[in-house]
Amino acid sequence: MELKIEIDSKSGFCYGVVRAIEQAEKFLSSGESLTSLGSIVHNSSELKRLEKRGLKVVDSSGLNNIAGGNVLFRAHGEPPQSYEVAKANSLNVIDCTCPVVLKLQERVRDSYSKIKPEGGTVAIFGKKGHAEVNGLAGQVGGDVVILQSIADIEKLNLMAPLNIFSQTTKDKDHYRELCKEIERRIEAAGGPIDKFKAFNTICGQVSSRLPHLREFAAKHNVIIFVSGAESSNGKVLYDLCKKVNERSYKIESSTEINRDWFNEGESVGICGATSTPSWQLEEVANYLSTL
Ligand code: SF4
Numbered sequence: 001m002e003l004k005i006e007i008d009s010k011s012g013f014c015y016g017v018v019r020a021i022e023q024a025e026k027f028l029s030s031g032e033s034l035t036s037l038g039s040i041v042h043n044s045s046e047l048k049r050l051e052k053r054g055l056k057v058v059d060s061s062g063l064n065n066i067a068g069g070n071v072l073f074r075a076h077g078e079p080p081q082s083y084e085v086a087k088a089n090s091l092n093v094i095d096c097t098c099p100v101v102l103k104l105q106e107r108v109r110d111s112y113s114k115i116k117p118e119g120g121t122v123a124i125f126g127k128k129g130h131a132e133v134n135g136l137a138g139q140v141g142g143d144v145v146i147l148q149s150i151a152d153i154e155k156l157n158l159m160a161p162l163n164i165f166s167q168t169t170k171d172k173d174h175y176r177e178l179c180k181e182i183e184r185r186i187e188a189a190g191g192p193i194d195k196f197k198a199f200n201t202i203c204g205q206v207s208s209r210l211p212h213l214r215e216f217a218a219k220h221n222v223i224i225f226v227s228g229a230e231s232s233n234g235k236v237l238y239d240l241c242k243k244v245n246e247r248s249y250k251i252e253s254s255t256e257i258n259r260d261w262f263n264e265g266e267s268v269g270i271c272g273a274t275s276t277p278s279w280q281l282e283e284v285a286n287y288l289s290t291l
Contacts, residue, residue, distance in 0.1 A: 001259070001291045004267040006220065007281045010212050014205035014274035016075040016098030017041055021050070023096050024072055028053045034094065036072040037063055037082070038131055042228040042275045045253060060131055063089070070094050076131035077101040079138020100168055101132060104201050105139050111163045111199075112140040119160050120195065123147055125175055126167030127232060133167055150181050158186045161195035168203035169233040169274075172210070175202060205274055206233045210240055213271060217241040220269035222262055223248035224288075226280055227273040234273030241271070253280075254287035262291065 013021070020040055027034045028050070038060030039047055047057065058065055063085050071091045073082065075098040086093050097105075112122045123145040126133040137144045145155050147164070156162060164182070166175045179198040186193050217223050223241045225248055227234030234250075241248040249261055262268065268288060270281050 001262060002265055003262055003288055003291065004265070005285050005288050006267065006269050007278075007285055008213070008216050008269060008271035010209055010216075011271040011273075011276060011281060012278040013041075013276070014203070016100060016203075016205070017275055019098070020072070020075045020096035021046075023094055024050060024055055025053070027070060027072075027094060028055060033069045034072055035066050035069065036074060037066075037078070038074055038076070039230070040072060040074050040096075041277075042231040042234070042273075043252075043277065043280070044228055045280055046275075046277045063091075066091060072096055074131070075101065077105060077135035078131075079135050081138055097135075098168075100203050100205075101135070104165060104168060105136060107199065107201070108136050108144070108165060109139045111165070112143070115161050115163050116143075118195075121145055121157060121160060121162050123156060123162060123164040124167065125164060125170055125178055130167060130232065132169070136165070136167075147178060150178055153178075153182055153185060156182070158182075158189045158191040161192060162186075162197070164196075164198045165201045166199075167232070168201060169206050169236065170202055171236045171239070172202050172207050175200075206236065209237060209274075213237060213240055214244050216269050216271060217244040217248060219267070220245065221247065221266035222268045224257070224268060224270045224284060225250045225272060226252070226270065226276050226284055228252060228275060231273045231275045234275065237271075237273055251284075254284045257284070257287060257291075259291055262288075 035056040072094045077097040125147050128146050186196055223245050225238045225241050238250045270284050
């Protein structure tokens with residue numbers, strides 16, 4: 001079958017993931033043992049590649065199960081408690097927390113120290129249980145309100161000061177809608193609207209891909225989106241592709257590709273999440289060229 005194949009030039013690892021993987025590979029090539037607390041990247045193929053090189057991975061709650069040596073904290077970040085446990089267990093921490101996440105953790109702490117004495121609340125728009133959200137909440141002892149959707153607004157005290165931050169990989173439009181709705185409800189309740197602050201903390205590495213991806217998805221007959229099931233930004237970016245191009249398919253590897261998705265001579269765009277390695281996009285392109 002003849003297909004016109006294009007790999008999206010802007011897809012592939014984001015800065016934070018590149019940095020974490022580079023540090024892991026540096027360690028592995030020096031022959032030292034390295035254990036990642038949780039998957040270093042939400043992509044099973046890339047994870048397998050690193051495991052073959054010697055990386056061990058333990059469950060994100062398994063810090064106490066690491067016997068010794070080097071432990072890698074991934075780009076999502078960790079709560080302060082993890083650093084304390086690592087120290088108590090004499091583990092050497094290879095801290096790969098993304099600088100963007102580190103900055104956000106600092107902002108959550110600052111905000112909390114100012115707003116708490118006024119009886120206010122820090123809220124986080126994010127997925128409950130997501131590693132980054134756990135790391136953010138942990139900065140202030142878990143004393144935050146996590147909002148997963150508009151329905152969660154009812155958990156907030158709208159009559160007191162409120163600061164809200166977003167998990168870095170959330171959808172910009174959903175965040176904007178949520179903040180608008182909070183604002184509307186504070187006004188309706190006669191609450192202190194001047195004490196409501198919403199901070200734009202969505203990572204530019206995710207949001208800047210959206211306009212480009214919209215164009216990319218629209219110009220092809222079929223879109224193959226490559227991403228691990230666990231990737232938050234993978235979900236956001238794929239949803240956008242699907243909105244623009246109904247014939248968008250999300251896969252984890254080329255074995256899931258169905259020949260019936262394509263017609264002779266059509267153009268196929270291949271793209272992925274910030275946790276999808278470029279080599280995997282190329283592998284998918286190679287596979288398509290053999291159909
Ligand atoms: S998406 Fe942004 S915040 Fe998250 S790891 Fe990548 S660069 Fe860092």
